[in-house]
Amino acid sequence: xxxxxxxxxxxxxxxxxxxxxxxxxxxxxxxxxxxxxxxxxxxxxxxxxxxxxxxxxxxxxxxxxxxxxxxxxxxxxxxxxxxxxxxxxxxxxxxxxxxxxxxxxxxxxxxxxxxxxxxxxxxxxxxxxxxxxxxxxxxxxxxxxxxxxxxxxxxxxxxxxxxxxxxxxxxxxxxxxxxxxxxxxxxxxxxxxxxxxxxxxxxxxxxxxxxxxxxxxxxxxxxxxxxxxxxxxxxxxxxxx
Amino acid sequence: xxxxxxxxxxxxxxxxxxxxxxxxxxxxxxxxxxxxxxxxxxxxxxxxxxxxxxxxxxxxxxxxxxxxxxxxxxxxxxxxxxxxxxxxxxxxxxxxxxxxxxxxxxxxxxxxxxxxxxxxxxxxxxxxxxxxxxxxxxxxxxxxxxxxxxxxxxxxxxxxxxxxxxxxxxxxxxxxxx
Numbered sequence: 110x111x112x113x114x115x116x117x118x119x120x121x122x123x124x125x126x127x128x129x130x131x132x133x134x135x136x137x138x139x140x141x142x143x144x145x146x147x148x149x150x151x152x153x154x155x156x157x158x159x160x161x162x163x164x165x166x167x168x169x170x171x172x173x174x175x176x177x178x179x180x181x182x183x184x185x186x187x188x189x190x191x192x193x194x195x196x197x198x199x200x201x202x203x204x205x206x207x208x209x210x211x212x213x214x215x216x217x218x219x220x221x222x223x224x225x226x227x228x229x230x231x232x233x234x235x236x237x238x239x240x241x242x243x244x245x246x247x248x249x250x251x252x253x254x255x256x257x258x259x260x261x262x263x264x265x266x267x268x269x270x271x272x273x274x275x276x277x278x279x280x281x282x283x284x285x286x287x288x289x290x291x292x293x294x295x296x297x298x299x300x301x302x303x304x305x306x307x308x309x310x311x312x313x314x315x316x317x318x319x320x321x322x323x324x325x326x327x328x329x330x331x332x333x334x335x336x337x338x339x340x341x342x343x344x345x346x347x348x349x350x
Numbered sequence: 351x352x353x354x355x356x357x358x359x360x361x362x363x364x365x366x367x368x369x370x371x372x373x374x375x376x377x378x379x380x381x382x383x384x385x386x387x388x389x390x391x392x393x394x395x396x397x398x399x400x401x402x403x404x405x406x407x408x409x410x411x412x413x414x415x416x417x418x419x420x421x422x423x424x425x426x427x428x429x430x431x432x433x434x435x436x437x438x439x440x441x442x443x444x445x446x447x448x449x450x451x452x453x454x455x456x457x458x459x460x461x462x463x464x465x466x467x468x469x470x471x472x473x474x475x476x477x478x479x480x481x482x483x484x485x486x487x488x489x490x491x492x493x494x495x496x497x498x499x500x501x502x503x504x505x506x507x508x509x510x511x512x513x514x515x516x517x518x519x520x521x522x523x524x525x526x527x528x
Contacts (some may be wrong), residue, residue, distance in 0.1 A: 115511070120522035249526040277481045281474055301519045304511035305484070309477045312504050316450055316469045319457040 117303040123296045124246065127239040128164035129222035132247075133178040133229035140174070148223070160228050163243065167250050177251045180226075181233035183244055185257050188264035191236060195271045202272060202293035206235035241269060241297040269298075276302045280309050358503055362451040363400040365424075369417040370394050394420075399455060406459075424449060425456055430468050437472030438479055441500035449502035473505075480505055484512035 118126075129147070136153035143150040151159055158178065161169070169175035181187060194203050206226050209219060226237035237243075244265045252258040276298065279291075294302075314321075353359070371393050379387035381395045389395070397405070397417070405416040423429075424445035432440050442449040453469050456462075479497060501509060 115514070120519050121525075124522060124526070245523055245526050249528075273485070277478065280477055280481070297519060301515050304515045305477075305481055305508065308508040308511050309474070312450060312473050312477075312508065313470055315454050315504075316457070316473060317466055318454055319461075320463070320466055322458075323461075 115304050116307070118296075118300050120242075120297060120300055123239075123300050124242045126222075127242040127246070127296065128162065128167075130163050130227045130237075130239055130243060131160040131223060131225060132163050132166050132180070132227050132243075133158050134161050134166045134169065134175040135178060136169070136175045138174045140169075158229065160225065162222075163227075163246065167246065170251050170254075177247060177254050178229045179247055179251075179255055180228060180231045180243075182231060182236060182240070183247065183255075183261060184233070185260045185264060187233045188261065188268065190234065192264055192268050192271065195268065195275075199275075201290045202275065203236060205293045206232045206237055236268075236293065236295065238296050240295050241265065242295075272298060273301070276306070280306060358448060358451060361503075362448040362455060364398050365422070365446055365448065365452055366396040367399050367402050367422045367456075368394055368420045369397045369402045369406070370420065371417055373416055375416075399452070403459065419459060421456060421460065422446070422452065425453060425465065430465065433468050433472045437475045438497060440472070442502040442505070443500050447503055450504045476501075476505060477508060480509045481512050484509050485516050 134153075135158055136155050138153070139155060140153035142152040147162065150161060150165065153159055153175070161175075166175065166177050170177055182191070191203050209224065211218075221238070224237075225231055227239070227243055231237070244261070248255070248258055248262055248265070255261055272294070276291075276294070371389055371391055374388055374391045376388045378389040381389055381397075382393060395417075402417060402419050406419045408415060429440070429445060446452050450469060450473060453465065457466060457469075480501070483498060498509070
């Protein structure tokens with residue numbers, strides 16, 4: 110109760126994490142390389158594209174020193190295809206992008222913020238983890254770099270609605286044995302759905318607590334006896350189940 | 351179950367449950383509004399859950415317990431049948447402000463497999479409506495108002511959580527656009 114924040118990450122925190130993602134920029138000015146703690150940043154040479162962290166790209170964009178090249182999945186064509194896939198498949202979400210091939214022995218594996226999931230070379234048919242935040246931030250700061258920003262915005266909104274509805278519907282099948290397929294759910298969606306889904310799971314657990322206790326008692330009894338189902342008393346207990 | 355200072359747990363324990371006296375107790379007549387008399391064996395009184403539970407389970411002094419607990423009216427078969435028919439139309443708050451917590455406490459005392467099923471199913475289907483209402487602020491004031499008034503305390507917290515997280519995302523999105 111000491112911290113007034115709910116468990117999990119708030120939307121601004123998710124967006125902050127998203128700012129480490131790499132995006133492709135086309136610099137308009139020369140800039141020397143920077144040696145930062147988060148990794149060195151290559152020198153910018155005007156006509157050549159470079160991959161930069163989103164925060165730096167947004168900074169340069171605001172200062173009109175660079176243009177951002179939106180990732181291929183953020184085009185109306187790809188988004189329409191993904192949206193169709195989402196509406197057709199009632200179960201599950203559209204799959205996340207494939208991981209790069211396993212690195213050979215003498216190179217280090219690349220982990221999420223440095224994966225090229227949002228650069229110009231990203232896969233056009235899959236939404237990365239930070240799709241919603243990245244899309245919104247790019248549309249906010251660099252809408253003039255999109256071919257059709259209004260259409261992209263509309264499609265993003267539609268995708269978000271469809272996927273949130275799926276998350277909500279997933280609650281109905283929650284049960285002791287059931288589960289929800291949450292592969293491919295993005296960071297912002299987790300942050301939005303966490304409180305509700307967690308609350309439902311908590312409530313269900315509370316209601317079924319007595320049954321859970323009963324089951325645990327029986328299991329312990331069986332363990333202590335060494336084998337299940339001894340004597341008449343336990344047979345009666347089995348009937349109750 | 352829960353923390354010692356959990357207000358919801360305390361309020362749950364303060365809800366009245368019907369009990370039947372198993373013994374005649376002198377001078378306790380005021381429990382049924384009879385100021386001077388004794389309380390008779392077999393008379394029914396409404397006691398808070400914590401007291402009824404203690405009296406029903408305490409068997410240290412003699413062999414028979416002082417009272418027997420009956421399931422409260424909020425969990426009567428009539429209510430459970432209504433929940434089975436359509437969970438969305440039942441006004442849980444009028445039955446008991448902490449309906450699910452009360453149900454969980456009662457289930458600790460009685461073994462009722464069917465009640466667990468009914469309560470879980472109604473919680474789930476009502477949670478779906480709660481989520482829809484939380485994302486649709488107009489609905490909470492319009493046609494959904496009756497449903498919202500019938501939420502029990504757990505469901506209200508659920509609604510608030512869903513509403514707050516949706517609002518946080520919306521706020522962030524408008525901030526980004528600036």
